[in-house]
Amino acid sequence: MPPIDLIALRHEFHKMPELGFAEERTKARIAGILEDLGVETTIGVGVVGVLKRGSGIRAIGLRADMDALPIHEATNHDYVSQTAGVMHACGHDGHMTMLLGAAEALAEDSNFDGTVVFIFQPNEEHGLGAQAMIAEGLLERLPVEEIYAIHNLPGAPVGQVSTRPGQICSSESLFEILIEGQGGHASMPQAGRDAITIAAEVVQALQTIVSRKLAPGAGVVVSVTEILTDGQRNVLPGIATLKGDVRARVPEDREEVARLMRQLAEGIGTAHGVKISVKFNTEFIETINAPEQTRAVVEAGLALGLETEGNREPMSFSEDFAHFSAAVPGCFLLLGNGQEGPCAQPLHSDDYDFNDDLLPIGAAFWAQLVRDRLPIAGNEGD
The missing domain is CATH 3.40.630.10 (Zn peptidases)
Structure with missing residues (x-):
C-alpha cells in the first residue's frame, strides 16, 4: 500500500x-x-x-x-x-x-x-x-x-x-416547558389566560437560576432558544412551549437547575391559574x-x-x-x-x-x- x-x-x-x-x-x-x-x-x-x-x-x-x-x-x-x-x-x-x-x-x-x-x-x-x-x-x-x-x-x-x-467539557441538557392557558380574542385579554405573557415571565424567571440561585463562577448556562405558540395576529395563544439548552460543569449543578426550573414553573403556573409542565433531558453528560x-x-x-x-x-x-x-x-x-x-x-x-x-x-x-x-x-x- x-x-x-x-x-x-x-x-x-x-x-x-x-x-x-x-x-x-x-x-x-x-x-x-x-x-x-x-x-x-x-x-x-x-x-x-x-x-x-x-x-x-x-x-x-x-x-x-x-x-x-x-x-x-x-x-x-x-x-x-x-x-x-x-x-x-x-x-x-x-x-x-x-x-x-x-x-x-x-x-x-x-x-x-x-x-x-x-x-x-x-x-x-x-x-x-x-x-x-x-x-x-x-x-x-x-x-x-x-x-x-x-x-x-x-x-x-x-x-x-x-x-x-x-x-x-460541560453537560448538555434540553428542556421543554409547556404552558396550558386559555386562548381568546386579542381585544379581550381579560377573558382568557394569555400563554405568551406567562411564557415571557417564565423566560425572565429562568435567568435568575444562574444569577441568583447558583454560586458565582459555577459555569452554568441556561438559554431559552425557542418560543412556540398557537396564537395568530388577532388570537391570544392558549398554548405556549419554551425550548432551550442547559450547560453545566458538574452533575450536582445540572440536577439543581432541573429542580429549580420545575419549582419556578410550578409557582408561576399557580400564580396565573394555568398548568405548566417541564421536561428535562440530559443529552450529554459531563x-x-x-x-x-x-x-x-x-x-x-x-x-x-x-x-x-x-x-x-x-x-x-x-x-x-x-x-x-x-x-x-x-x-x-x-x-x-x-x-x-x-x-x-x-x-x-x-x-x-x-x-x-x-x-x-x-x-x-x-x-x-x-x-x-x-x-x-x-x-x-x-
Whole structure:
C-alpha cells in the first residue's frame, strides 16, 4: 500500500460528509484503509481497528468521530462538500484522518508492546454514538484500560495541546416547558389566560437560576432558544412551549437547575391559574478526564516539543466522548487549529475549515502516546 496522503484523504472525507448514523461511505473508506494496513477491522455501528504488537496484555483506545452537520458550506476551496446542506463544520474529517495516519505509523513501526484499538465513532453531534458502540459490546469485546480523544480548537496556535484533569467539557441538557392557558380574542385579554405573557415571565424567571440561585463562577448556562405558540395576529395563544439548552460543569449543578426550573414553573403556573409542565433531558453528560491519563497526554505533547497546557479552563461545549471516559479512565484533549482564516472560524460555522497543517502533528501525537503508554520492556522512560 502506498503511503497515505493525509491532505488528500482529509479533502476526500470533507467532500463526502454524512450525518450521524448514516456514515456508510465513510465507514467503508475507513475500514478499507485499516484492512490495507493489516489492522484487524470490524464494522458495526462504527468502525473498530485492532493492532497488536509483542506480548503485552495492556490495551488502549483512541477515538475519532465521523459525523458531519446539517449545514450548507459557504467556503470556496476546491474540496467543498458534494452533499447539499451537509458539511464537516466541526473538523471530524481531520480527526479521522489523523487517527488513520497514526494507524499507518504504528502498523509500520512495531516499537510498542500491547494492543491499540482505533475507534471511529458515529453520531457524536447528537450524543448518541458512544452509547451505541458501548451497547454493541465494544468495551466487553475489547476491554481497553484507558481511552483518549482529540478535538481541534479554532483560534489556538496550530498544534497546541491543551487539556485538564477533571471536568473538561460541560453537560448538555434540553428542556421543554409547556404552558396550558386559555386562548381568546386579542381585544379581550381579560377573558382568557394569555400563554405568551406567562411564557415571557417564565423566560425572565429562568435567568435568575444562574444569577441568583447558583454560586458565582459555577459555569452554568441556561438559554431559552425557542418560543412556540398557537396564537395568530388577532388570537391570544392558549398554548405556549419554551425550548432551550442547559450547560453545566458538574452533575450536582445540572440536577439543581432541573429542580429549580420545575419549582419556578410550578409557582408561576399557580400564580396565573394555568398548568405548566417541564421536561428535562440530559443529552450529554459531563466529560471527566482521569489524572493519570491527563498526565500522559501532557507528557506526550512535551516529548514532541509541542506547546502544551495541562490545566486549561474547561470548555463550555459538550462531547459524546463523556460516555467512554465515564466507563474507562481517559483523557479528552484539544489541538490548536490555527489563528487565521477559516481555521480560526468557530466550530459549526459554515465558513470553518480544518487546518491541514495539523494532520501530521495529530498523527504523530497519537503515535507518541501509544509508545509512551505501551512501552517495550526496557524502553520505559526513553
